[in-house]
Each structure stands twice: as C-alpha cells, then as structure tokens.
Amino acid sequence: MTELKFETLIIDWPTLKDNEGNVIREGTVDGNYAVISINRPDRLNALTEQVTGEISQALRHMEVDSSVRAVVIRGVKEYTKKPAFSAGADLAAAFNPHLKPNIPMHMALAMRIRHRDYDEFEQFSKPLIAAVDGYALGGGCEIVLCCDIVIASDRSRFGLPEINRGIFPANGGVTRMAARVGINRALRIAYFGEAFDAKTMEEWGLVTWMAPAGDEFEQLVHEKAKWLGDAPTTALFVIKKCVKFGTRYTELGCIMEQLGFGVNQASFDAKEGIMAFNRKVKCPECGGKGKFEDGTKCPTCGGRRKIKDTPHFKGI
Numbered sequence: 599m600t601e602l603k604f605e606t607l608i609i610d611w612p613t614l615k616d617n618e619g620n621v622i623r624e625g626t627v628d629g630n631y632a633v634i635s636i637n638r639p640d641r642l643n644a645l646t647e648q649v650t651g652e653i654s655q656a657l658r659h660m661e662v663d664s665s666v667r668a669v670v671i672r673g674v675k676e677y678t679k680k681p682a683f684s685a686g687a688d689l690a691a692a693f694n695p696h697l698k699p700n701i702p703m704h705m706a707l708a709m710r711i712r713h714r715d716y717d718e719f720e721q722f723s724k725p726l727i728a729a730v731d732g733y734a735l736g737g738g739c740e741i742v743l744c745c746d747i748v749i750a751s752d753r754s755r756f757g758l759p760e761i762n763r764g765i766f767p768a769n770g771g772v773t774r775m776a777a778r779v780g781i782n783r784a785l786r787i788a789y790f791g792e793a794f795d796a797k798t799m800e801e802w803g804l805v806t807w808m809a810p811a812g813d814e815f816e817q818l819v820h821e822k823a824k825w826l827g828d829a830p831t832t833a834l835f836v837i838k839k840c841v842k843f844g845t846r847y848t849e850l851g852c853i854m855e856q857l858g859f860g861v862n863q864a865s866f867d868a869k870e871g872i873m874a875f876n877r878k879v880k881c882p883e884c885g886g887k888g889k890f891e892d893g894t895k896c897p898t899c900g901g902r903r904k905i906k907d908t909p910h911f912k913g914i
C-alpha cells in the first residue's frame with residue numbers, strides 16, 4: 599500500500615499484513631491504532647487550511663485501512679516552545695486565495711471549507727481520541743470537540759478565545775461545545791474567552807480521562823487507544839453513530855440501533871464474543887493443573903483447570 603506524505607503531520611501507523619499474514623507495512627505503534635500528530639511546534643500547532651485538509655485526507659485513508667481500528671489526534675510530542683495540542687487558527691495565515699475578505703459570501707464559503715474538514719473528523723467511522731497535552735484553544739479546541747474520547751494531561755488548557763480577537767468560534771465550536779458541556783457553560787466559554795484547566799473540563803464532561811503530563815499521560819493514551827484497537831470495530835461503529843447522531847432525534851436513534859444491530863450481527867466479532875464466552879481454555883496461571891506445587895488452589899480458575907477464553911476480535 600502506498601503511504602501518504604504529509605507536510606504538516608507526522609503519522610504513526612500500525613503494522614499492516616496481507617491476507618497471507620505477510621507484513622506489507624512495518625508499524626511504529628504497538629496496537630491496532632494510528633496516531634496523527636500535528637507538526638507545527640514553532641506555532642503551537644496552529645491550524646491552516648493545509649493542516650485540517652491533511653488531517654481529513656489521513657482519516658479518509660485510515661477509514662478503509664483495516665489495520666487501523668482507532669485513531670489518536672494530538673500535537674507533536676517533541677514540542678519546541680510550549681506543549682500544545684493546537685493553539686487554534688493560524689492568526690498569520692490568509693484565507694483561500696480565491697476568496698476575498700470583503701465579500702460576505704466569500705467568507706461564508708471560507709467557513710464552509712473549514713466545516714467540510716471538521717465534519718469529516720466528527721463523522722469518522724472509527725473511534726477518535728484527542729490526546730491533549732498543553733493548549734487546545736480555538737480551532738484546536740474545536741477539533742477536540744469532534745473527537746469521541748478526550749484524554750488530557752494535567753497541564754492542558756481548553757478554551758475558545760476568539761472573542762478576544764473580535765471573532766467567534768465558527769468551525770462548529772459554539773454548537774458542539776453546547777452539546778458537550780451544556781448551554782450555560784458554552785456561553786461562558788465563548789462569551790468570555792477564558793481558558794479552563796483539564797480538571798474543570800473533566801468535571802464539565804468534555805475530558806474523559808486526565809493524567810499527569812509525561813509518562814503517565816502517554817501510557818494512558820496508549821492503553822485506551824490499544825483497547826479500542828482490539829475491540830469489535832463494527833459494534834463501536836454502530837455505538838458511535840447512534841450516540842453522536844441518533845441522540846439528535848431519539849426515535850431515529852432507536853431505529854439506528856435496530857439497523858445497526860442487524861449490521862453488527864453479521865460481523866465476525868459478534869460471533870467471536872459469544873463463542874469465546876462458551877469456549878474454555880487451559881488456565882494460564884496454573885497451566886491447567888488447578889493448583890500450584892505447594893498444593894494451594896489456583897485463584898484464577900478456582901481449581902477448575904480451565905477458564906473462559908478471551909475474545910480475539912478481528913475488527914470485521
């Protein structure tokens with residue numbers, strides 16, 4: 599498979615094998631997930647049309663790459679100035695050269711171009727984790743709002759500071775923030791432009807998990823991404839669509855669950871999950887003996903020598 603090249607991103611891929619099990623791409627990630635790192639550290643990973651366009655392109659590719667079963671978006675780990683997920687729109691960059699700032703319709707189109715990318719992030723069919731270490735402001739925070747799970751380090755700051763520049767968060771930020779933290783808090787965040795720490799955002803429901811910056815944060819991101827990468831991908835797909843879109847209209851969401859159930863029941867993983875529950879394997883703790891050499895009963899199998907198998911999900 600030809601790999602894509604990006605100017606503003608670094609991508610870590612999982613290992614990709616062909617049908618015969620031959621490695622056709624050696625991965626740099628220990629798990630069935632990919633990592634997209636925004637790589638403009640000198641500008642605190644500020645966003646241009648090129649950056650969001652490249653993220654969209656990468657996600658479109660990952661959506662049909664069966665080795666990728668979850669994706670992490672983050673700022674590049676090796677930062678040069680301050681740790682950042684992204685400090686928002688690049689305030690030194692111009693809009694699309696075909697669009698004139700003094701023509702209102704052109705500016706509406708400029709936003710339509712941005713929304714195309716943000717909608718792509720939100721609708722991505724596999725689990726999307728925002729790993730936030732540092733600033734997640736403006737457009738950066740708006741990317742976070744498109745993700746399913748948010749893992750933040752304790753030195754992270756979230757906010758929509760656009761009001762301080764006479765503008766407002768128009769990449770879906772006002773609407774998605776209200777959906778995530780409620781109308782009152784969204785108004786406070788967008789009206790006053792303050793930045794909030796990860797603890798507050800955890801209390802308000804935007805941050806799913808928080809950890810001290812450094813190894814603990816990195817380990818947590820890996821652990822959760824690996825878990826999702828090993829999980830039954832089709833069931834996750836249905837859950838994601840129902841939670842993110844079905845909840846907009848409850849009756850429709852419930853119908854999506856019925857249709858999604860039909861899709862999922864045909865998957866390998868739905869069968870594997872049930873079969874593993876009924877499948878017994880030799881207890882790995884005592885090697886199938888039920889007890890140890892000193893005569894004590896094995897606590898894992900309780901002396902029964904066998905335990906229920908762990909499901910081996912393939913993502914199909």
Ligand code: COA
Pocket residue numbers: 640641642644645679680685686687688689690733735736737759760763
């Ligand atoms: N666009 C372009 N460059 C940006 C940027 C942005 N959104 N945010 C930060 N940078 C650049 C700075 O210009 C600076 O570059 P320099 O070192 O060449 O001067 C570098 O990143 C470091 O930022 P700095 O402001 O020195 O760091 P700080 O720790 O003092 O402040 C922020 C960090 C994020 C609070 C501050 O940079 C800021 O307010 N950025 C703009 C955030 C914003 O309004 N985003 C929404 C845009 S609509």
